[in-house]
Amino acid sequence: MTQQQTEMVTVTINGQQVQAENGRLLIDVAEEMGIFVPRFCYHPGMKSVAVCRMCLVKVEGMPKLVPSCSTPVADGMVVETDTPEPAGAQEDMLEFLLINHPLDCPICDRGGECPLQDQTYAHGPGSSRFVEPKRTYEKALDISQLVVLDRERCVLCWRCVRFSDEVAGDRFIQLVDRGSGTQILTFSDEPFDSYFSGNTIQICPVGALTASTYRFVSRPWDLKAAPSVCSYCSVGCPTTNESRGDKLVRVQALPNENVNDFWICDKGRFGFHYVDAKDRLSTPLVRDGDDFRSATWGEAVAAAAEKLGGGKVGVIAGGHLTTEDAFAIQRLARKTIKTPHLDARIQDDGAAYERTLAYSGVVGSTATINDLDGARSIVWVGPDPKEVLPVLYLRLRKAVLDGGAKLIVVSPRRLSLDAFATHVIRCEPGGEANALSALTTTAPVKDDLAAPLVACWSPANPGRETGADLDSLLKVAVEKDARWLVCAPHAGSQGMLDMGVHPALESGYRPIDEPGMDTRAMLEAAAAGELDALIVVGADPISDFPNRNLAQAAMEKVGFSLVIELFPTETARLADVVLPSTAAPEIEGTLTNLERRLQKLEPLTKSPGTAREPWRAMADLARAMDDDWKWTSFADVWAAITKEVPTHQDLDVAALAQEVPPSALQYESGTEEQPGPRGPVVAGPGGQYPKGHRSGAPFKTASWPLSWELRQFEAKQRPGHIPDAPEAPEEKVGAGADAAAPMSGEGFVVYAGRQIYDEGAMVSRSSVLHALSKGAFVELNDEDAKELDVTDGDEVTLTAGNNEMTATVVIADISKGAVFVPYDQKGLRANELLGAGGRVKVAKA
């Protein structure tokens, strides 16, 4: 958004004069003044439809009352929202809505946080003249594993339908039987199969859509809440975690216009049951022959410290750890153990994030997610964002469909982005670099590469990353004066890079003269018996590293291994010492997202047993090795970070703290303090909607230079210097990497990628989501399928080396000669196939 040429007009609402941007919606302007106009259908994240008629107000000079959600302000407008005429209309509307609403609040999950309930108290008639029987429907339809529908409660506000259409783009839920029998419904036996379906529950203004995981679980006043950040992918959506007693029962989106607008994906919303998993580690374990025995924390730390003192030690960290953990891990490795061998790239083995350093001075993104909104063109190279970075997919979709950006997608297979891309460039796996080099010279694509341009990249093909595609993309970006989003995959991945958990980088993106071993080299050394000890923190290389056999051999052959984990993963089972770790809802910490934005997690629930944050484990290990860091709190860690990490030295972590959100995150319900037209009411002004671009407001084109200086948040939350414009590097760090060598040999080239729901340690323990994983499938080009004499739904055998597995064929738009396999699905472990050279033979089963 821009501050350019915004014409201000003077409006009078309820006798108060206010200056407002011309064309903004009356309902928003009133709300910012503290005047809450009741509403059901209006939502700032979507376009206005004005169907519920609840927000009627009186505008002087207009013959009838007007809906404030679709009336733009104009100069000299005089508005009344609480005089008898509009208040009477609001009261009448509520009486109409309540004709068919069952008023089953005592058994409704929404009771206590329900906009209909609250607004009925505040603006309703108090009694009904309606004596006839109410509309009834068959109760509680499970329209998916996650969402339950009670149609009789619905007030037909269209929010869920509009969300599915405008925001998510998967129109599975609709209003059918329109007329007096209008109802919300999905199609016959087709479930509400959206990755974003949970958002409709959160925005439903009544209890018509409820969460299968939260039905009859709690009343809002019994919940305790804490602001947090989703710890799955690197978008880093702010969330509200809510607990009853000490049990985490609900996760909702915390709106933030910089990151997630109002939304989170279903993985973030429903994928929290892992914290209560039965096999969650709660006590340290020390190897005792073929088995483990429980140990005290001190005993286990001492046993580990003894083995880490000398010899060759490697450290592998996972992607779901906090910035503090990352800092502690590199400190233990580099300062205490004095080993240069540490890395946090597992699935994204070898991903060349550091290539951006030479251009911008930072490792990672120079653009923000919000820059997508002002962009005129966007280039995407990488995996399917809908699967791996779901909310970024929503932001890209919005940038294209609302913002008018032209999207250019370079990929070996069809991505969900293709549906609204201007140009789709299909290439061979590994051929992305060449395809990108041709972008700026080939018509018609080159004509659509207009500034402002955002170039997006994320590691796509586990085990085959060479950095060539990123190099190529960065060249395009520099030529076109663009900024880039370089997206490491997981919530903690960027923090790992920032803190220097990288073989070639120290914290603060300082290149190291003599780099240590990366993950692959460490595993190879360990498998060869050349590594004395391996520390694995929050990672499961056996499941995740793109060579399963190598990771397995490494864990078996290494002299000593310490694993810090939440669960007894395959890797942890082979360890010598295991320390229990903490989950995101249990800790105070920070995560750095893909735009390098630091966000704060506040603790809510307790960790089981003696589980501690990995940074505490690191500090304990250091102390046991006679290097006392004297850390006892989050603040202590940050005191050390600001001292030792140059990019973070001016950062005030206290400024990241967020207010505790209301236990029931219902922005439209308002607070109790605000007096209404008829004395004190329950529903007053809403909470703080994030201000800024809303789809409902008239579209404006942002200008590029202003969009760089987007928000005051930036300086506070994004450490490191970001140059005004990217510069061509004098000398590239680690450049000259080989373009992907053409893979020769028999069989198909394996192109692997993650799916939203997989066998990951956290998702697979969140049972509602685990049931949604797609299972073993393989995508084939239709020509290849014909040659193999197979079609959609057939079973085929995939053979690579000694590994053989079966999968169901999906005919897809994928480069000929390549197959796509999901990375980590039940019955199909792509990392077994990838270990055997990246080619696979396919035969009809």
Next chain:
Amino acid sequence: MSVLTDEMRSVAEQIVAKYPNRRSAALPLLFLVQSVEGHVTDSGMRDVADILGLTPAEVLATGSFYTMLKKKPQGEYLISVCRNISCTHLGAHKVFDAAREKLGIEPGGTTPDGRFSLEAAECLATCDGAPSMQINYEDFYKVTPSEVVEIIDSLAAGKDVKSVAGETVRPAKDIAFETATAGLDLPHETADTRERLVGGESPPSDMAPGHRPVVPGIDAPPAEGGGS
């Protein structure tokens, strides 16, 4: 299971080609699937969604608004007797009762042989012809109870029945096909054309009561007559 044969799909493409946007062809295509099965089934709606690039839910949302698109099995001949004020004054209820007795079905019902359906209609906008009736949307004016029985007998015997406008009453599927393909250059003998294009017997209905989505493992079987 697909409702539309390959030939029928090529007709569908001709229909789609008449519109600037594919989705605009939703209504004619719904009539096209109705011309095959006599009513719009879930598989029919899936076919339409597939052809137009919509979700089946969107097709349902559109189709469920229109009363001429039938959501449950419908007889070959639909008898609609007006029950509004002018017709009732002039004895429409007697006409209605005669039809009901003759066919042995209640309003909204269909005879077991699938030949006749009966419905009480709202105003047919022909009050001057009260009591007024339509058979497959062809008008009959000043109908007496004995006439309605006579007409039913004629139709049952396969004889031609003509409306007040002199139009022959034709079977519902033919009308649906004609509605769907209006403006296309198809052979005149619609019944033959349709038979040829449909090819073979209609598949059985797969309609669940109230469009109830079934989630395996969670769901009990839907209650009879539940839903909307």
